[in-house]
Amino acid sequence: MANAFEFRILASDGAARRGELTTPHGVVQTPAFMPVGTQGAVKGMTERDLRENGAEIILANTYHLYLRPGDRLIARRGGLHRFIGWDGPILTDSGGFQAFSLGPRRRITEEGICFRSHLDGSEHLLTPELAADIQARLGSDIAMALDECLAHPATEDEARRSMERTLRWGRRSRQRLLWLQSQPSGAVLEDGRTPVRTNPGQAQFGIVQGSVYPDLREESARETQAIGFDAYAIGGLSVGESVDVMYETVSATAPLLAADRPRHLMGTGTPLDLIECVARGIDLFDCVMPTRNARNGQLFTGQGPLNVKNACYAEDDRPVDETCECYTCRHYSRAYLRHLFLAKEIGASTLNTLHNLHFYLDTLGRIREAIAFGSFESLRRAFHQSYSLRLLAHDADG
């Protein structure tokens, strides 16, 4: 089990890589997109929906599960996979990003992030050690080191201080996971019944920070890799910087990360961002965009995003995307989806989410195929051309 984590590159095309990531709960074809299941559920979806749409790995949020129903309860139920009924790979974030997002309800010290729960106002201190402990109890296949998420824009001084703290937190995170893994299997907490960890093969990713400053990114990449994580993520992007700056930072940072490990770009992005960052050597993506936007009526298509609320769809019998093979597009018209959305039917969220996830996962599938056949650049060009059609037609408001 200890060597369950493995990454193999099957083909590459320019900087784009087609790979296979092996985890204790199965294999993920990369480049891959992870739907976000904030509360241990991808909103509106069942496990069957995710599988049928081709999801191979999902992301769950440590912050939310720690507060409710509690990582100890989940560990006693056999771990997160068993608790949520998903037996495929799971990545958990460290909880840091959500704690940071609490604004005035949080304070950062060298020890960790002090925050008040958004549920009941109770006070918590999320340290690198606690983030590792919680994720070990949840038993995700990939755990993330606690990092400091810096707001954009930040001065170079602020970015340096934050990057250096992330390195210190990274060392503590790594040390803690190695210590947890040295505990005998069957080790339990002081309550005598909660397992210390529920997935002996859990891997841990370190996070490269440094805002938009190339020197800081370079130093962070070098020093984070010196800690010796299983793989590495690029954090601190898609936080308000321009798309060009984001692409430049990924271009400069990805090649600094070990070529034989998967590279994860955190919290990105639009379909165009995905294809552009694959072109820069990224293998793993997660983002709330397809699921959150679906619930707001924005549907992604090969011709660009479509806002199903728009009056022009009131009597439109076509599916959302005429080339899409998802359940929603095979059964329902834009007119009906618009009606469900305006009537605030629960089914609107489900059907819209099904389509958006299918679009993201199918796009990644086509990207993987193109890399394998050496035709990634022509796919990239064709995608850009087609995806801008509706944007040019001013049909993408909201």
Ligand SMILES: [Zn+2]
């Ligand atoms: Zn569809």
